[in-house]
Amino acid sequence: MDAFQHVNHARMVTLLEEARIPWLFEEDRPTAELRTGCVLADLRVRYRGQLRHEDTPLDIAMWIEQLRAVDFTIGYEVRAAGAAPDSPPAVLASTQIAAFDMNAQRLRRLSDAERGYLAEWMND
Numbered sequence: 001m002d003a004f005q006h007v008n009h010a011r012m013v014t015l016l017e018e019a020r021i022p023w024l025f026e027e028d029r030p031t032a033e034l035r036t037g038c039v040l041a042d043l044r045v046r047y048r049g050q051l052r053h054e055d056t057p058l059d060i061a062m063w064i065e066q067l068r069a070v071d072f073t074i075g076y077e078v079r080a081a082g083a084a085p086d087s088p089p090a091v092l093a094s095t096q097i098a099a100f101d102m103n104a105q106r107l108r109r110l111s112d113a114e115r116g117y118l119a120e121w122m123n124d
Contacts, residue, residue: 023062033111037099038099041098060076061085064119067118070098071096073094074097076094
């Protein structure tokens with residue numbers, strides 16, 4: 001929390017990262033290879049309400065907003081613990097992540113397995 005008694009921006013960005021890491025990078029996930037090469041291309045965070053320490057643990061819903069050849073965008077909704085899933089989120093966010101070949105130092109295409117896994121999470 002910051003001086004205004006709510007979760008500050010830097011911490012919110014870290015919480016979003018902590019939510020997506022196990023979802024994408026666990027060994028049994030087709031996207032596990034992204035651990036060795038991906039870059040955050042864009043980050044957007046929109047605050048619609050305050051979240052305080054007593055609101056934790058936060059509920060973070062995630063889905064794939066956009067899926068392209070070399071990148072994908074994750075959408076997030078963040079709510080206080082126990083808030084109804086259909087209640088307005090306190091935070092709306094998105095991160096665009098691009099697959100990256102570290103050896104070649106350039107973007108790479110997502111594999112069919114990566115694309116298939118990510119497509120399962122598309123929000124239609």
